[in-house]
Structure formats: C-alpha cells, structure tokens
Amino acid sequence: MSDSPTVVATHNPDLQHHFSSMEQQQDASMLGMWVFLITEIMFFGGMFFGYMVYRFYYYAAWLEGSQHMDFWWGTINTVVLLCSSLTMVLAVRSTQLNRRKSTVVFLLVTILFGLAFLGIKAIEYHGHWTEHQFPGLNWSWPGPYSSQVALFFSFYWAMTGFHALHMVIGIGLVLFIAYHAWKGKYSALYFNPVENVGLYWHFVDIVWIYLYPLLYLIGHKKG
Amino acid sequence: MSQHIVSAKLYISVWAALICLTVATAAVSYLELGPFNIVLALTIATCKMLLVALFFMGLKYISDRMTIVVIVAGLFWLGILVVLGMSDYVSRAWY
Numbered sequence: 001m002s003d004s005p006t007v008v009a010t011h012n013p014d015l016q017h018h019f020s021s022m023e024q025q026q027d028a029s030m031l032g033m034w035v036f037l038i039t040e041i042m043f044f045g046g047m048f049f050g051y052m053v054y055r056f057y058y059y060a061a062w063l064e065g066s067q068h069m070d071f072w073w074g075t076i077n078t079v080v081l082l083c084s085s086l087t088m089v090l091a092v093r094s095t096q097l098n099r100r101k102s103t104v105v106f107l108l109v110t111i112l113f114g115l116a117f118l119g120i121k122a123i124e125y126h127g128h129w130t131e132h133q134f135p136g137l138n139w140s141w142p143g144p145y146s147s148q149v150a151l152f153f154s155f156y157w158a159m160t161g162f163h164a165l166h167m168v169i170g171i172g173l174v175l176f177i178a179y180h181a182w183k184g185k186y187s188a189l190y191f192n193p194v195e196n197v198g199l200y201w202h203f204v205d206i207v208w209i210y211l212y213p214l215l216y217l218i219g220h221k222k223g
Numbered sequence: 224m225s226q227h228i229v230s231a232k233l234y235i236s237v238w239a240a241l242i243c244l245t246v247a248t249a250a251v252s253y254l255e256l257g258p259f260n261i262v263l264a265l266t267i268a269t270c271k272m273l274l275v276a277l278f279f280m281g282l283k284y285i286s287d288r289m290t291i292v293v294i295v296a297g298l299f300w301l302g303i304l305v306v307l308g309m310s311d312y313v314s315r316a317w318y
Contacts, residue, residue, distance in 0.1 A: 027287040034290050038297030045301045052305070053312050075249045079242060086238040089279045096228050195281075202279045209271045213248060213264035220252040222260070 014190035022189055029192040033199050044162070044207050051155045051214060058152070061145040065152030066219025068133065070124055074216035077120050078208065084113030085205045088174075091181075092198045095191040100184060103194070107178035110201070114171045121164055128153070156215055163211060166204045173197045227284040237278045244271050 012022055019025035055062045091106035132140035134157065135150040143149070177197050180186065186194055248267040256263065277283045285291060 027290070030285070031287065031290045031293060034293050034297075038293065038300070041297055041301055042304070045304055049304055049308055052309065056309075056312060071249075071252075075245065078245050082238060082241045082245065085241075085275060085279050086234060089234050090231060093228060093231065093234070199280055202275050205279075206272050206275055209268050209275070210265075213252075213261075213268050217248065217252040217264050218261055222255065 012189055014187075026192050029196060030199075033196040037199060037203050040203060044159075047155065047159050047162070048210065048214075051159070054148075054151055054155070055218075058145065058148040061148030062152050063219045063222055064143060064145055065149045065156070066215060066217075067222070068128075068131075069156075069216045069219070070127065071216055071220050073120050073124050074212055077117050078212045080113050080117045080120070081205050081208050084110050084117070085202055087113065088198050088201045092191065092195050095181065095186045095194045096188055098188045100181060100186075103181045103186070104178055107174050107181060111171055111174050111178070114167055114174070118164060118167055118171075121160065128156075159211055160215070163204065163207050166207070170197075170201050170204055173200065227281075229278070229281075229284070234278065237274050241271055241274055244274075 015022055015025060019028065087106045087110045091103050091110060094100075094103040094106055128134065129138070132138045133153050135154045139146075139150055139153075141149055174197060177194055181194065244267050248264055251263055251267075252260065254260070282294070
C-alpha cells in the first residue's frame with residue numbers, strides 16, 4: 001500500500017512489479033498455463049476427432065491396424081508415464097515444502113522415466129518402420145484394406161509423434177526447472193514455474209492415457 | 224489455493240489407483256465384449272484422466288474461479304468440435 005520501509009523489506013524479490021501480491025502472481029501464472037493447455041487440448045482434440053471419424057467409416061481397417069500395435073510395450077509405457085507423473089507431483093510438493101534436494105531428485109527421476117518412455121517408443125517405431133508400416137515412405141501392407149489401414153497408421157504416427165515431441169519438450173523443461181531448483185531459485189513462496197511445468201507434464205500424460213486404449217487396445221485379441 | 228499442500232500418501236494412493244486401472248483396462252481387452260470393449264476402455268481412460276486432473280494437476284484445489292471458467296469453457300469448446308463434427312458425419316447416411 002505505502003512506501004513504508006517495512007513493506008519494502010517484506011516484498012518478495014520474486015514478485016514481479018505488475019502484480020500486487022504473490023497470490024495474485026500465482027493465480028495469474030496458473031491461469032495463463034491453463035489457457036495454453038486449452039490450446040493444446042484443441043490441437044490434440046482435432047487429431048482425436050479425425051481418428052473418431054475414420055474409425056466410424058473404416059471400422060474393420062482400424063481393427064486390423066490396431067492388431068499390429070505392440071500391446072506389451074504400450075502397456076509398459078502407460079505405467080512408465082504414470083510413474084513419471086507421480087514423481088513430478090512429488091517434486092512440486094517438495095518445492096512447496098522448501099526441500100531443495102528432494103525437488104531436484106524427483107525432477108531427475110521424472111526425466112529418467114521420460115527418457116525410458118521415449119526409448120520404448122523408439123523400439124516400437126523401429127519395428128513399424130522395418131515392417132513397412134510408414135505410409136507415404138515405405139508403405140507395404142500384406143493384409144486387406146491396405147489404403148484404409150494406411151490411414152490408421154497415419155493417425156498412429158501423427159498422434160504418437162506429436163505426443164513424443166511433447167515429451168521431448170517436457171524433458172527439456174523439467175531439465176531447465178531442475179537446474180534452477182538446484183540453484184535454489186524456487187521456494188514455498190515462489191514455485192509457479194515448477195507447478196506449471198508439472199501441469200504440462202500431466203497434460204501430456206493424459207493425452208497418452210487416451211492414446212493407449214484407442215491405438216493399442218481396440219484391436220487387441222479381436223478379430 | 225496454491226499453498227494447499229497435499230500429503231504424499233494421497234498422491235501415492237492416486238498413483239496406485241491409476242496403475243490398478245491400467246491393469247484393469249489391459250485385462251478386459253482380452254475379453255470379447257463387442258462394442259462394449261471401446262466403451263469400457265474409454266470409461267476407464269476417463270476415470271484415469273479425472274484422477275490425474277483432479278489430484279496431480281490440482282483441479283480439486285484451485286480456488287481462483289477465473290481459472291475454472293477458462294477450463295470449463297475450453298472443454299465446452301472441445302465438445303462443440305466433437306458433437307457438431309460427428310453430427311455431420313453420422314447424419315450424412317440419412318439422406
């Protein structure tokens with residue numbers, strides 16, 4: 001309110017001058033992150049919608065394509081991502097409790113889970129590539145509905161590809177946050193960067209939660 | 224609001240529930256349920272999404288109403304995409 005020395009002395013150095021309080025800064029930061037996540041929901045939503053339309057039209061081809069997903073790698077990757085979400089949320093909690101070291105450790109474990117996910121995804125991609133399941137570049141389908149199954153695989157590569165790209169960006173962000181957490185930048189009063197990266201990470205997890213049944217499960221042990 | 228600190232025990236319970244739901248959805252994919260396979264799979268996925276959103280993303284603890292309005296509006300917009308979009312493709316065969 002005033003320029004009294006006591007107020008200045010308690011002014012948090014992490015409070016940017018255009019906010020009136022740490023709470024307002026925190027709320028604004030989270031609101032901004034959610035606005036961004038809504039654009040991400042619409043981005044992935046468009047692809048999910050396209051997937052739905054063509055599954056409606058080419059039901060048999062979707063079943064056929066899904067049978068060529070690796071059920072076990074998909075399931076393991078789902079578990080890996082859920083574990084990474086747990087360590088991410090525990091990292092945010094550690095920051096809120098001013099536990100600098102455990103914040104860094106949880107963030108690094110999150111990165112390891114993220115890398116494990118990408119490694120498994122790379123094994124799957126390699127398998128699909130060597131089996132000529134990349135439409136447009138090396139497509140060759142021995143079974144029925146070749147052109148329609150090619151469409152299924154186009155959705156597969158596009159959706160998991162954009163998801164993997166988000167994972168790569170997410171790992172970069174967590175690394176950035178881990179570095180600053182190590183430097184002691186965050187505290188119980190100032191942790192919105194950690195929290196927002198956490199929101200991003202969980203959002204990417206949610207995208208996979210839907211990709212897993214839609215790609216891996218719909219044709220599993222069917223037909 | 225932001226200063227709401229959730230116990231580690233709750234987070235671990237949510238994680239355990241998520242793992243159980245993953246095992247459940249993988250297990251029921253072995254069954255032949257016809258059209259209900261996809262219904263069941265998406266229902267379980269939505270439960271998992273809600274667990275992640277409510278607890279891990281802290282939706283349950285957001286006090287800033289503006290953020291809630293933005294999230295609801297965003298999901299409503301996604302609903303417009305799906306409902307109006309599908310009503311086009313589904314109804315084409317009617318005429």
